Amino acid sequence: MTLENEYAILTNHLTKKFKDFIAVNDLDLKVKKGEIYGLLGPNGAGKTTIIKMLASIRNPTKGKASVLGEEIPDGNIASKIGYMPQETGIYLGLTVDQNMKFYGRIFNLKREEIEKREDELLKFVDLEDWKYEMVENLSGGMKHRVSLACTLIHQPELLFLDEPTVGVDPELRESFWKYFQQLKENGATILITTHYMDEARHCDRIGFIQRGKLIAEDTPANLLKNSGKDSLEDAFLLFSRKEDKDLKEVMA
Amino acid sequence: MKFYRIMAISRRVFRDVANDKRSLAMLFLAPIFAMCVFGVAFSGDVENVNVIIVNQDQGLTSPLGGTTYLSTEIINNLNTTTLNIQNMTNLDEARLKVENGQSSAVIIFPEDFSKNAFLKSQNQSYPLNAEIIIEGDDSITNIKNAILKSVNQAISDTLTENGITPAIKVTSDPIYGKDAEFIDFFVPGILAFVVYLLTTILTLITFVGERSNGTLERVLASPVTEGEVVTGYAITFSTFGVLQVALLMIIAIMVFNIMVVGNVILAFFAVAILAIACQALGILLSSLAKRPEQAIQFFPFVILPVFLLSGVFWPVQAIPYWLRPFSYIVPPTYAVDACRAVMLKGWGLDKIWPDLLALLIFALFFLFLAVWTLKRGKK
Numbered sequence: 001m002t003l004e005n006e007y008a009i010l011t012n013h014l015t016k017k018f019k020d021f022i023a024v025n026d027l028d029l030k031v032k033k034g035e036i037y038g039l040l041g042p043n044g045a046g047k048t049t050i051i052k053m054l055a056s057i058r059n060p061t062k063g064k065a066s067v068l069g070e071e072i073p074d075g076n077i078a079s080k081i082g083y084m085p086q087e088t089g090i091y092l093g094l095t096v097d098q099n100m101k102f103y104g105r106i107f108n109l110k111r112e113e114i115e116k117r118e119d120e121l122l123k124f125v126d127l128e129d130w131k132y133e134m135v136e137n138l139s140g141g142m143k144h145r146v147s148l149a150c151t152l153i154h155q156p157e158l159l160f161l162d163e164p165t166v167g168v169d170p171e172l173r174e175s176f177w178k179y180f181q182q183l184k185e186n187g188a189t190i191l192i193t194t195h196y197m198d199e200a201r202h203c204d205r206i207g208f209i210q211r212g213k214l215i216a217e218d219t220p221a222n223l224l225k226n227s228g229k230d231s232l233e234d235a236f237l238l239f240s241r242k243e244d245k246d247l248k249e250v251m252a
Numbered sequence: 253m254k255f256y257r258i259m260a261i262s263r264r265v266f267r268d269v270a271n272d273k274r275s276l277a278m279l280f281l282a283p284i285f286a287m288c289v290f291g292v293a294f295s296g297d298v299e300n301v302n303v304i305i306v307n308q309d310q311g312l313t314s315p316l317g318g319t320t321y322l323s324t325e326i327i328n329n330l331n332t333t334t335l336n337i338q339n340m341t342n343l344d345e346a347r348l349k350v351e352n353g354q355s356s357a358v359i360i361f362p363e364d365f366s367k368n369a370f371l372k373s374q375n376q377s378y379p380l381n382a383e384i385i386i387e388g389d390d391s392i393t394n395i396k397n398a399i400l401k402s403v404n405q406a407i408s409d410t411l412t413e414n415g416i417t418p419a420i421k422v423t424s425d426p427i428y429g430k431d432a433e434f435i436d437f438f439v440p441g442i443l444a445f446v447v448y449l450l451t452t453i454l455t456l457i458t459f460v461g462e463r464s465n466g467t468l469e470r471v472l473a474s475p476v477t478e479g480e481v482v483t484g485y486a487i488t489f490s491t492f493g494v495l496q497v498a499l500l501m502i503i504a505i506m507v508f509n510i511m512v513v514g515n516v517i518l519a520f521f522a523v524a525i526l527a528i529a530c531q532a533l534g535i536l537l538s539s540l541a542k543r544p545e546q547a548i549q550f551f552p553f554v555i556l557p558v559f560l561l562s563g564v565f566w567p568v569q570a571i572p573y574w575l576r577p578f579s580y581i582v583p584p585t586y587a588v589d590a591c592r593a594v595m596l597k598g599w600g601l602d603k604i605w606p607d608l609l610a611l612l613i614f615a616l617f618f619l620f621l622a623v624w625t626l627k628r629g630k631k
């Protein structure tokens with residue numbers, strides 16, 4: 001099996017600078033096909049920027065990345081990708097139904113297929129009764145659910161979910177994760193970002209991101225074991241401090 | 253470029269606007285309101301305008317004896333519903349009345365009026381022109397126009413009666429053409445202006461929203477390209493532009509009786525290209541706004557230059573000379589000109605093509621820039 005077949009995402013020294021500010025620093029990320037990979041880190045760590053580069057909506061400053069076997073930026077893989085932006089990315093002035101139809105149409109789905117997917121997804125996110133409601137009238141958590149439903153309408157192989165659970169109540173959050181597991185079982189690969197350390201335990205593997213760098217990466221269990229801590233939060237802090245120390249030593 | 257994706261975008265933008273009652277009102281009610289306000293303010297037929305006639309004409313004495321006064325004939329032909337005529341002999345006193353606001357204008361027939369008129373009509377190379385001088389309070393355009401129009405009408409009636417064709421010069425340039433009322437001049441301009449303003453502002457607001465709520469990025473992460481987004485917007489907004497103009501025209505014709513002598517399809521066409529340029533301009537401007545509120549700060553820059561320069565309210569020829577080049581870099585100038593030429597003068601494609609070409613160039617240029625800024629956003 002070649003690397004391209006085994007990995008959905010492979011990056012090589014991927015770097016993004018905004019003027020002199022390095023938002024993503026020399027990132028080598030490998031995400032296997034069919035896994036749920038969590039990018040974990042505080043606000044401003046660079047998680048969103050990583051996802052945007054992989055979704056071909058930001059160009060890397062340096063380095064390379066291949067997504068689903070194609071070097072990015074690439075227009076041909078776009079139809080296999082589902083991107084859920086942090087800002088929810090749905091039209092407030094349209095109804096739930098109009099949003100979903102629009103996102104279905106741009107992927108060239110047939111009308112019956114859109115209808116069918118829409119019903120399934122609205123049932124899943126528990127918004128069947130809100131189908132014809134204006135999105136601006138929905139609560140924050142409901143908007144996130146609509147956003148997720150729109151992301152999934154074309155049954156993407158690879159999902160980029162940027163903080164999908166922000167503002168979603170704990171109960172629904174659990175069901176989101178159950179659904180992610182289900183998508184994974186159907187063969188999807190998921191790259192998910194979060195700054196909620198506790199929910200990262202649902203991921204197959206986690207990458208700790210700090211100041212644009214991948215400072216540690218492993219399964220949740222191994223990260224806990226290797227750090228000797230009993231929460232991912234503490235583990236992150238440990239790795240983060242270690243990173244700072246290394247940096248100082250290098251500087252000295 | 254895939255047609256179904258362009259149409260999906262176009263449809264969505266259409267829905268977005270159609271769903272929002274305020275946007276709809278802005279697109280369709282605001283212009284009607286504006287047109288009516290201006291229309292009522294400017295169009296009412298002016299009546300009972302006080303004017304003073306100072307007739308110094310010595311007439312023309314023919315070799316056979318007998319003196320003809322062309323001036324008297326013209327004066328008799330003046331419309332007395334429009335004008336409230338008072339005759340005076342002392343020019344200075346007459347001027348004083350205008351200065352005091354008791355009268356709107358002094359109409360002066362100089363001594364050699366009849367003589368010059370007849371000599372000129374017999375021999376075109378005769379060096380002097382018969383001249384009527386109107387010294388008026390020009391601050392109120394439509395009164396000034398009413399006077400001018402009456403005088404011109406009386407001249408042409410008199411000349412027809414006498415079967416002569418001397419050039420009689422009315423000093424005080426007729427600004428808006430012979431038969432056109434201000435509203436006739438105004439409506440074609442306001443059509444183009446309204447389309448410019450509302451298209452630019454609405455795309456600006458919509459697109460700033462697209463940038464800040466993540467929808468633009470979600471769409472660009474899908475197979476949709478930057479060019480398809482811009483084209484989708486262009487289709488919707490040019491359609492809205494034509495709808496706006498059609499509606500305004502119907503109302504202008506029904507309520508204000510405006511004259512339309514040309515082929516309105518050409519006017520629609522000009523306005524549709526203008527709308528395409530404007531939506532691209534809106535997208536361009538949106539790239540400069542970081543937050544939706546900032547978009548509002550652009551409004552003065554969108555409105556004022558065009559208000560002043562495009563020739564909507566006064567002709568481009570009335571703009572100070574040094575400012576005029578700027579008129580030609582605001583796209584609505586060409587649409588105003590095209591609409592006016594089509595509706596007032598009945599010009600066809602053979603004559604208005606330079607306007608359409610200019611609009612097309614602006615549209616392509618802005619479309620290109622809009623796509624470029626969207627691509628640059630990836631940096």
Ligand SMILES: Nc1ncnc2c1ncn2[C@@H]1O[C@H](COP(=O)(O)OP(=O)(O)O)[C@@H](O)[C@H]1O
Nearest residue numbers: 018021023041042043044045046047048049050
């Ligand atoms: N377009 C941009 N221009 C300048 N700086 C940016 C831009 N986008 C992100 N950044 C900066 O890059 C850093 C990483 O941002 P982001 O990827 O959004 O982090 P995260 O998603 O982990 O919170 C932040 O410090 C942010 O201010």
Ligand SMILES: [Mg+2]
Nearest residue numbers: 047048049086
């Ligand atoms: Mg983020």
